[in-house]
Amino acid sequence: MASLQMAALLSAPSTPVPSDRVRLGALRLSASSSSTARNGGALVVRSEAKVSGGGASARGLSLITHAVAEKAAAASSADSKPGHELLLFEALREGLDEEMERDPTVCVMGEDVGHYGGSYKVTKGLATKYGDLRVLDTPIAENSFTGMGIGSAMTGLRPVVEGMNMGFLLLAYNQISNNCGMLHYTSGGQFKIPIVIRGPGGVGRQLGAEHSQRLESYFQSIPGLQMVACSTPYNAKGLMKAAIRSENPVVLFEHVLLYNLKERIPDEEYVLSLEEAEMVRPGEHVTILTYSRMRYHVMQAAKTLVNKGYDPEVIDIRSLKPFDLYTIGNSIKKTHRVLIVEECMRTGGIGASLRSAIIDNFWDYLDAPILCLSSQDVPTPYAGTLENWTVVQPEQIVAAVEQLCK
Amino acid sequence: MAAFSAVKIPPPQFTTVRSSSQRPGSSPAHFAHSPSAFNSISFGSAKSVRSRPLFAVSSDVVSSDKTKPASSSASNPAVTREVALELYEDMVLGRAFEDMCAQMYYRGKMFGFVHLYNGQEAVSTGFIKLLNQSDKVVSTYRDHVHALSKGVPSREVMAELFGKATGCCRGQGGSMHMFSAAHNVLGGFAFIGEGIPVATGAAFSAKYHHEVLKQSKPEGLDVTLAFFGDGTCNNGQFFECLNMAQLWKLPIIFVVENNLWAIGMSHLRATSDPEIWKKGPAFGMPGVHVDGMDVLKVREVAQEAIARARRGEGPTLVECETYRFRGHSLADPDELRKPDEKAHYAARDPIIALKKYIIEHGLASESELKSIDKKIDDVVEDAVEFADSSPLPPRTQLLENVFADPKGFGIGPDGKYRCEDPLFTQGTAQV
Numbered sequence: 050m051a052s053l054q055m056a057a058l059l060s061a062p063s064t065p066v067p068s069d070r071v072r073l074g075a076l077r078l079s080a081s082s083s084s085t086a087r088n089g090g091a092l093v094v095r096s097e098a099k100v101s102g103g104g105a106s107a108r109g110l111s112l113i114t115h116a117v118a119e120k121a122a123a124a125s126s127a128d129s130k131p132g133h134e135l136l137l138f139e140a141l142r143e144g145l146d147e148e149m150e151r152d153p154t155v156c157v158m159g160e161d162v163g164h165y166g167g168s169y170k171v172t173k174g175l176a177t178k179y180g181d182l183r184v185l186d187t188p189i190a191e192n193s194f195t196g197m198g199i200g201s202a203m204t205g206l207r208p209v210v211e212g213m214n215m216g217f218l219l220l221a222y223n224q225i226s227n228n229c230g231m232l233h234y235t236s237g238g239q240f241k242i243p244i245v246i247r248g249p250g251g252v253g254r255q256l257g258a259e260h261s262q263r264l265e266s267y268f269q270s271i272p273g274l275q276m277v278a279c280s281t282p283y284n285a286k287g288l289m290k291a292a293i294r295s296e297n298p299v300v301l302f303e304h305v306l307l308y309n310l311k312e313r314i315p316d317e318e319y320v321l322s323l324e325e326a327e328m329v330r331p332g333e334h335v336t337i338l339t340y341s342r343m344r345y346h347v348m349q350a351a352k353t354l355v356n357k358g359y360d361p362e363v364i365d366i367r368s369l370k371p372f373d374l375y376t377i378g379n380s381i382k383k384t385h386r387v388l389i390v391e392e393c394m395r396t397g398g399i400g401a402s403l404r405s406a407i408i409d410n411f412w413d414y415l416d417a418p419i420l421c422l423s424s425q426d427v428p429t430p431y432a433g434t435l436e437n438w439t440v441v442q443p444e445q446i447v448a449a450v451e452q453l454c455k
Numbered sequence: 456m457a458a459f460s461a462v463k464i465p466p467p468q469f470t471t472v473r474s475s476s477q478r479p480g481s482s483p484a485h486f487a488h489s490p491s492a493f494n495s496i497s498f499g500s501a502k503s504v505r506s507r508p509l510f511a512v513s514s515d516v517v518s519s520d521k522t523k524p525a526s527s528s529a530s531n532p533a534v535t536r537e538v539a540l541e542l543y544e545d546m547v548l549g550r551a552f553e554d555m556c557a558q559m560y561y562r563g564k565m566f567g568f569v570h571l572y573n574g575q576e577a578v579s580t581g582f583i584k585l586l587n588q589s590d591k592v593v594s595t596y597r598d599h600v601h602a603l604s605k606g607v608p609s610r611e612v613m614a615e616l617f618g619k620a621t622g623c624c625r626g627q628g629g630s631m632h633m634f635s636a637a638h639n640v641l642g643g644f645a646f647i648g649e650g651i652p653v654a655t656g657a658a659f660s661a662k663y664h665h666e667v668l669k670q671s672k673p674e675g676l677d678v679t680l681a682f683f684g685d686g687t688c689n690n691g692q693f694f695e696c697l698n699m700a701q702l703w704k705l706p707i708i709f710v711v712e713n714n715l716w717a718i719g720m721s722h723l724r725a726t727s728d729p730e731i732w733k734k735g736p737a738f739g740m741p742g743v744h745v746d747g748m749d750v751l752k753v754r755e756v757a758q759e760a761i762a763r764a765r766r767g768e769g770p771t772l773v774e775c776e777t778y779r780f781r782g783h784s785l786a787d788p789d790e791l792r793k794p795d796e797k798a799h800y801a802a803r804d805p806i807i808a809l810k811k812y813i814i815e816h817g818l819a820s821e822s823e824l825k826s827i828d829k830k831i832d833d834v835v836e837d838a839v840e841f842a843d844s845s846p847l848p849p850r851t852q853l854l855e856n857v858f859a860d861p862k863g864f865g866i867g868p869d870g871k872y873r874c875e876d877p878l879f880t881q882g883t884a885q886v
Contacts, residue, residue, distance in 0.1 A: 153668055182667055188702070193652040193695035200656020203641055204591065206663060223649055232642065234856045236634035237625030240641070241859035275863045296859035324865050324872070371865025371873075378868040410868050 132315045138308040140282035141171045144289035145209065147318065149179055152207065155293055158185045158198050159211030159248075168213050169249055169308050195221035195246065199228045202244040207293060215250030215302065216262040229298045230273035245292045247301035251342055251392055252429050252440050254306070261429035261436075265391075266398040268300055269370050276369040277323055278302040278341040282312040284367060287321030295323055302369070304342045326373035332362035335450055336380040338403060339390040340366045343441060347390050350446035359450055369399050372406050378414075381407065385416035386453045390441055395423040420449050532816040533751050539809070539818045540827065542750050545584055546576040546806045547831045549600035552609060553781075555835045556599065556616060560785050564843070565616045568645075569630045572600040574748075574780035577805035578712050579604045581753025582680055585761055589672075591639045591661075591679040593654035596631035597712075597779075598643045601682055606638040613838035619845035626848045627856065647683065647717075648690035651709070654681035655696045658707035658770075665767075675765030676706040683710075686717025688731045697738040697772065704769035708760045709735075711774040712747065718783040719791045735772030747775030748803040751812070778803075851881055 135143065149155045156179075157163075157172055163186035166173030176184035187194040191212065198208040212218040218225065225246065232240055252261045268276060275297050279285035285303070292299040329344065330351060339347045344365050351361050362380050366372060381387055387407060389400040400421040407419055422441045429439055532539070553571040560569055572579065575597075583592060583604035594601040602612055607623055615622025616630055623635050624643075632643035641657055644650035661677040664670045687693055688711060700707050711731050715722045723729050735742025741763075745756045753775060760771035778800035782789030813819050858864065861874035873879050 156663065156667075180667070182663060188695070188698060190691075190695035190699065193655065193692050193699060196649065196652020196692065197656035197659055197696075197699065200593075200641065200653035200658075201660040201663070202656070203653065204657045204660035206660050223646065224652060227644075227646060227649055228653060232634075233859050235624060235628040235632040236636070236642070236856075237623065237627050238856035238859075239624070239634050239636035243859070273857050273863075275858075295863075297863045324862055368865070371863065373866050374868045375866045375870040 130313060132313045134311060134313045135282055136308065137279075137282045137285050137303075137310045137312075138169050138171050140286040140312075140314060141279075141289050141303070142173065142175070144286035145172065145293070146175060146178075148290055148293040149175065149183065152293075154205060155207045155209065156183045156185065156201075157209045157211065158187055158194055160187055160189055160213045160217075162186060162211050167211065169303075169305075171303075171308075172211070191217050191220040192222075192224055196224040196228060198244050198246075199224060199232070199242055202242045202298075203232065203240040207243045207245075209245040209247065209293060212246065212248035214260050214305075215248040215264050216259055218246065218248065218264065219262075219267070221246075222267070225268065225274070225300075226271050230271040234273060241296050242298045243293075243296050244298045245289075245295075245301055246298070247289075247292075247303060249303045249305040249308070251302075251304040251306065252424065252436065255431055255433055255436060256305070256429075257431050258428035263393045263398075263424060265302060265369055265393045266396075266401075269399065269402060273298065274370065275299045275323060276302065277367055278304075278369055280304070280307060280341050280344045280365055280367070282310060283314045284321060284327060284365075286314060287319055288323065288367070290320045291323045294320065299323065302341060306342055307345075324368050324371060324373055326376040327365040327367050328362075328376065329365050330361065330363040332360040332384070334360045334384055335362065335386040335388055335453055336377070336384045337361050337363045337388045337390060337446070337450070338366050338377060339363065340369060340399070341392060343390045343392050346441060346443050347446055350443035350450070353443065353447050354450055357447075357451075359454060361450060366403070372403060374406065374410055377403075377407070378411055381411045382414050385414055387415065387417075387419045388446070388449050388453055389419065389421040389423075390446055390449075391421070391423050392440055393423055394426050395421075396426050398423050417453050420453055422446060422449055532812070532818060533755070534818075536818045539813050539816075540823075541584060542580050542754070543806070543809055543813060543819075543824060544827050544831065545580040545604055546750065546809065547828055548603055548609070548834065549576040549579060550806060551828075551831045551835045552599060552603060552612070552838070555613075555839060557781070557785060559613075559616070559839065565630070566618070567629060568596065568784050568786065569616070570597040570784045571781045572597055572779070574800065574804070575712055575714065575777045576600060577750035577753050577809075578682070578710065578747045578775045578777055581747075581750045582708075582710060582757040585754065585757050586678065586680070587674065589639060589677050591641050591654070591657045591677065592682070593641045593650045593657065593679065594633070594643060594682045595647060595650060595684065595687070596643070596645050597684075598631065598633045598640075598682075602633040602635060602638075602640050602643075605635070605640050607633065607635045607640060609834055609838035610841040611635075613835075614842040614845050617842040617845070618847065619842055620848040620852065621841070621845040625852065625856070627852075647687040648692040651681050651683060651687070651692050651696045654679050654707055655700055655705060658700065658705035658764075659703065661706050662703065662767075676767055678761050678764045679705075679707045681707060681709050682712060684717060685711065685713040685715060685722040685731065686720065686725065687711075688713075688734065689726055694734075694738075697734065697740070697770070700770040701739045704767060706764035706767065707770045708757075708764060709770060709772045711772070712777050713774055714777050714779045715796075716779070716783070716792060718787065721791075730774075732772060732774040740770045740772055742772045742774070744774045744776065747777030748800065748805050748808065750805055750809055780804075854879070 161168055162172040163176035163181055163184045172184060195210050198210040201208050229242055229244060232242055250262060250264055268274060277288050277299060279288045288301060292301050337347050347363055351363060354361050362384055364376060364380055389403055391398060391400045393399045400423050404419050404421055422445055424440045427439055430436055549572060553573050556569060556571060559565050579600045592601050592605050599612055603609060611623040612633060615624055615626060615628060618626045620626050624632060628634060628643060631645040634640055634642050641653060642650060658679040665676055713731060717725065732742035732744040743756055746752050756773055760773055763771060810824055814821060862872050864873040867873045867876060
């Protein structure tokens with residue numbers, strides 16, 4: 050159970066708080082057929098997410114000075130704590146390495162993944178360990194090497210295709226939409242495509258418009274595709290492993306600015322559920338749904354909000370397609386107010402889909418219109434000031450919550 | 456060699472320069488008897504691109520066999536009786552099946568875009584009949600006959616075309632998406648060029664199984680054939696995959712079915728250098744041009760290319776000069792192609808040519824061939840009856856096969872995976 054508690058601690062505010070604040074309800078080892086991992090050694094974290102409605106209200110309790118997860122347990126010496134500390138890109142690599150060790154059909158394809166170790170070092174050292182064929186340095190031909198990944202997936206391999214920047218995957222859109230998403234269906238179920246397509250995306254630091262694209266919306270309509278976004282070292286490793294083990298094609302969204310996040314993760318093997326959302330901070334007043342980098346802007350805003358007396362519930366939806374309507378629904382049934390904070394564009398983005406899914410399923414539970422903060426419908430400008438105004442900032446989140454809770 | 460230069464390829468009416476059997480003075484390697492033709496092609500890095508030898512190889516099995524006295528060609532056929540009959544039957548099946556498709560389409564039994572293969576049978580039969588069960592075939596929308604040659608039962612293909620649940624893809628693919636896991640037919644693709652990377656991936660997989668997973672076979676690597684047309688040869692995916700296949704020496708053969716037309720676009724109007732076989736050596740692999748209306752010539756070239764791939768020597772680009780007797784699809788009025796061109800190729804009907812060859816070489820009698828024709832007619836009739844009497848897919852089938860793992864539909868508001876909801880499996884849940 051130690052690792053489960055660790056998992057709980059890592060997701061919650063880190064400074065000493067009453068233990069009932071950290072309760073995540075019944076975290077249960079799911080050994081049923083719905084668990085992702087059948088391997089006896091792996092731990093599948095599937096939370097029932099029954100957050101206890103009772104317990105002390107958050108209002109007026111101790112000031113939260115560190116709402117961001119990765120600064121957890123900074124003071125204690127590393128030796129006394131279970132688990133090991135690493136950066137997010139290392140967590141991705143660890144997950145990938147473990148899966149490649151476990152299953153020889155898992156391979157990596159992409160530009161500079163081999164000898165260079167990956168543009169963000171996610172595959173560093175893997176080519177030396179597994180060879181040039183298993184960690185394949187491809188020429189610059191995204192459409193074709195993604196298609197090659199699909200062809201190999203149809204014939205027994207489990208490729209992980211890296212887009213050096215997710216924006217480059219636009220060149221592979223033909224293959225991703227037509228073949229990746231479709232072939233299982235058009236073949237009447239004869240061929241499966243257990244491929245993982247991953248890479249860094251999102252708005253970085255003045256990388257310019259083409260390297261700062263938000264592609265979640267472009268892929269989300271493709272039938273047959275699953276999409277997840279990682280945001281912490283813990284969920285990065287767990288989602289990487291889950292994506293590789295999944296029989297479905299999965300797009301794993303990483304964020305350029307999150308690769309150096311540090312966190313302590315369990316030593317034991319664990320695989321997360323691809324379809325589940327993550328409760329970041331339980332609360333009572335408003336449900337804030339977010340993912341990827343915006344999680345951190347939300348948690349920063351949460352500091353301010355708590356000091357102002359609000360109690361936001363923050364959920365990292367993680368699964369961009371499909372949505373975890375159970376976790377989301379339970380939250381809405383409790384708070385009756387929803388704010389969506391996303392980095393995607395306003396038009397046709399994840400927020401837009403989420404809004405309509407919430408209206409379809411939980412309309413009766415809403416006390417206020419669903420607010421959605423998205424990035425601006427502009428190509429990401431180069432200038433720092435303009436770039437900052439492109440994405441949602443914590444002040445806007447605070448203002449939105451205040452408006453919702455009026 | 457631009458299409459409009461004077462020293463160029465004349466309009467492909469009767470004398471195509473590209474067909475070496477009609478090009479006097481040229482000396483292609485007769486590789487029916489020089490299997491080292493491929494091996495003798497050198498791609499030494501010291502040579503400049505210009506000096507890289509460009510081989511147009513066309514086996515002259517039937518016409519001018521230089522190493523044997525002319526008089527003995529009639530008594531020394533290139534294939535055995537068994538093989539000849541197998542090839543004949545396969546081509547007749549392809550032709551009869553496609554003719555039946557046309558009939559059924561006009562009778563309202565199949566719909567949408569249907570692209571028929573009439574006239575090109577020599578390419579499919581010539582290549583695919585040399586493959587093992589574990590070799591892979593990747594095709595385009597003109598894929599019915601590739602599937603049949605690879606062994607997919609006519610019943611399954613016809614039922615698929617009728618959109619029935621008993622089709623090879625449960626009615627979900629249709630004419631342009633023929634798949635068979637049992638026979639290793641990896642599609643069936645509607646957009647041209649998009650099957651080539653998939654084929655490259657299948658070849659990569661074969662190499663991976665051999666080198667990483669150490670699952671080697673005594674006969675060598677599993678081979679993948681990628682079929683596509685002349686129009687595709689101007690597409691980026693073609694070039695990207697030629698590069699990667701040669702770079703990693705993948706066991707793949709790129710088979711170009713150059714029928715000179717991409718719907719209404721003549722190959723000469725679309726391509727700066729219409730000689731597609733030359734693009735192989737540009738990437739370091741052999742480029743071969745062959746008369747695609749002659750199944751024995753195609754088979755000869757295929758044998759060599761497949762052997763090369765099995766040995767791990769890498770890919771080959773084979774350009775088959777062929778022709779489709781019908782329009783691009785059943786919806787194509789086919790007004791742009793000139794009657795003389797059509798007549799020229801109709802006179803080179805591959806089935807008639809093989810029949811003539813079989814009879815001249817005494818491999819079988821006229822009546823034996825006729826009984827094969829009759830047998831195939833019965834097979835095709837049976838396929839139609841089967842398809843006709845098969846059920847249409849039910850509503851419950853709609854959401855099946857979207858995901859290999861239906862957990863991908865997500866978790867519903869009640870906390871259960873959507874796919875566990877009985878209404879979902881009945882096809883009536885709201886998604």
